[in-house]
Amino acid sequence: MPKVTYIQPDGAEITLDARDGDSVMETAVKNGVRGIVAECGGACACATCHVFVDEAFADKVGEPGDLEDDMLDGAATDREPTSRLSCQVKMSADLDGLVVRIAPEQV
Amino acid sequence: MTDVLIVGAGQAGMQIAVSLRDGGFDGRIELVGEEPHGPYQRPPLSKAFLHGAADIESLELRAPAFYVDNKIVVVPDEKVLKVDLSGDRGLATTDTGREIHFDKMALATGSTPRRLPIEGAELDGVLYLRGIADALELKKRWDAAASVVVIGGGFIGLEVAAGARMDGKQVTVLEAMDRLIARAVSPETSEFYRAAHERRGTSVRLGATITRLVGEGGKVTGVELEGGEIIPADIVMVGIGVIARGELADQLGLETVNGAIVVNEFAETSDPRVVAAGDAVLLPHPLGGDAQVRLESVQNAVDQAKTAAKTLAGVREPYRAVPWFWSDQGDLKLQIAGLSTGYDQTVVRGTPDDESFSVLYYRDGRLIACDSVNAVGDYMAVRKALGSGSTIPADQAANLETPLKTLVVE
Helix, strand or coil, X not given: CCEEEEECCCCCEEEEECCCCCEHHHHHHHCCCXXXXXXXXXXXXXXXXXXXXXXXXXHHHCCCCXXXXXXXXXXXXXXXXXXXXXXXXXXXXXXXXXXXXXXXXXX | CCCEEEECCCHHHHHXXXXXXXXXXXXXXXXXXXXXXXXXXXXXXXXXXXXXXXXXXXXXCCCHHHHHHCCEEEECCCCEEEEECCCCCEEEEECCCCEEEECEEEECCCEEECCCCCCCCCCECXXXXXXXXXXXHHHHHHCCCCEEEEECCCHHHHHHHHHHHHCCCEEEEECCCCCCCCCCCCHHHHHHHHHHHHHCCCEXXXXXXXXXXXXXXXXXXXXXXXXXXXXXXXXXXXXXXXXXXXXXXXXXXXXXXXXXXXXXXXXXXCCCCXXXXXXXXXXXXXXXXXXXXCCCCHHHHHHHHHHHHHHHCCCCCCCCCCCEEEEEECCEEEEEEECCXXXXXXXXXXXXXXXXXXXXEEECCEEEEEEEECCHHHHHHHHHHHHCCXXXXXXXXXXXXXXXXXXXXX
């Protein structure tokens, strides 16, 4: 199972095994990682699962789609160049070892 | 140590438990739910789940180990029948005969679909949609069904209609009122949805009066309208609203209105030992003016549960979160922010026929809500503005040259 590491705004880290095909958001929420709120459950409707993708993975993860891009513009924490909504990033072997920082404000 | 019993293991019930632990609560937490599943997401049931894009495991709100790690006792498939608050501690009795002692209780009992009170409603193939069991019934019949009649032009009915149409079925939506989603959106948004569903090949019949459902061999085959016309149906999906589950509240003599449990801004019921949150609740909201409102949404379940958890832990923090809501109907993404209750003016931004527009709602000149269809930027701007107590001048809001977020003023 591909691994994904979450870094909290205070620097605390947790690494989880993701189910292949589960999103970075789902993996966090189901395991109770704080700071990923994800109220809409992954419908790309709430912008409360905002993360900053580690530079090393930015290319592999790719750019947000148009809808996600508009959502990120209104996110509670101002976006950065590698901002993504974690519900839109699906885990796969390709992303094994992914590191994301959780945006400090989600709602 | 305080023991908390949470009745109802849906989104609100689960969130109360999680928020209690997040806040450092160290008493016993037991979460009892009637359904044979742990807490799960309902919204995908009318969307991705119906088309096989989501399995039951993917609906889980938390992995089973999460509850164990956080010492939250989740008891599915058990119904609390009776609650006694007359002693020093509360006592609940379930349908298995089990007794649960507690100090404080949270009611997160949710709602149940309103049943169709007409002849033929008991026929096989007449379906409702609230839980996984309902969705599985619908799914079982889905592939074989050539024609679907949806009774009720609200969110759930229109979501199912959109899915059925995408899967190539003959779809008819029957709405008793003169417009769709009349309870939640403005006439402009209603008319957009009527036209948009029609453009996709769904027949929308407004002002429809249904006389009975007809069937053969116990199975539904059609819906009869006043005047005798029969619309063929392999599936009749009924989405005519929900009724708050206030049975336990009524039994306890708590204040209710039509079954909805009345709470204050701290999610307290009329008994200080009992809080309530979610669909079953009638609440005051600063954006709703003087009216008490029922908010049937994930956002309300989550945010009100957070307030309820604080209250249980002795922290007084009123519920002020800006309501928001979404409905995905095929390729149409509707997002609603705020509460349009009591609006006296609307501004339409964009052209509905382009399938990307917003309707902004004003009361006494101040922005109170918006409906955005495929217009995420507008929605986010309004949500942020309402969250910070700001507004967007009505006389500028229609100007598409200027992004809404740049028009926000105090």
